[in-house]
Amino acid sequence: xxxxxxxxxxxxxxxxxxxxxxxxxxxxxxxxxxxxxxxxxxxxxxxxxxxxxxxxxxxxxxxxxxxxxxxxxxxxxxxxxxxxxxxxxxxxxxxxxxxxxxxxxxxxxxxxxxxxxxxxxxxxxxxxxxxxxxxxxxxxxxxxxxxx
Numbered sequence: 001x002x003x004x005x006x007x008x009x010x011x012x013x014x015x016x017x018x019x020x021x022x023x024x025x026x027x028x029x030x031x032x033x034x035x036x037x038x039x040x041x042x043x044x045x046x047x048x049x050x051x052x053x054x055x056x057x058x059x060x061x062x063x064x065x066x067x068x069x070x071x072x073x074x075x076x077x078x079x080x081x082x083x084x085x086x087x088x089x090x091x092x093x094x095x096x097x098x099x100x101x102x103x104x105x106x107x108x109x110x111x112x113x114x115x116x117x118x119x120x121x122x123x124x125x126x127x128x129x130x131x132x133x134x135x136x137x138x139x140x141x142x143x144x145x146x147x148x
Contacts, residue, residue, distance in 0.1 A: 022083025074134020
């Protein structure tokens with residue numbers, strides 16, 4: 001594959017959905033493993049044309065995850081799976097003005113209702129559910145003990 005073919009392949013991928021620069025880089029290496037300088041040139045071209053923008057992708061993904069009421073831990077995990085830069089992830093998450101307790105409370109109330117769990121089995125079920133959705137154990141325990 002020459003540089004133009006790699007570039008067109010990357011643009012075709014990006015036309016279908018947003019990819020992180022790490023994901024695109026991996027795709028290009030799979031198609032042309034011996035051409036590191038050519039891949040770097042294609043990546044540079046994609047970034048200069050604003051086809052690749054990890055910051056924009058992080059923002060979109062955070063909004064998507066927050067709409068699903070996912071917690072801090074799950075959001076961070078999802079972003080890392082997309083091969084995004086750890087520093088960009090940390091910065092974006094620090095800049096959020098989110099009340100994580102309120103988010104977990106909304107999720108618990110929506111899923112299980114207003115009433116606190118009465119028995120250990122139900123409490124364990126709610127803890128597992130909230131943990132799976134990425135909420136921290138400290139927030140979960142506070143939520144299940146302090147809710148009115």
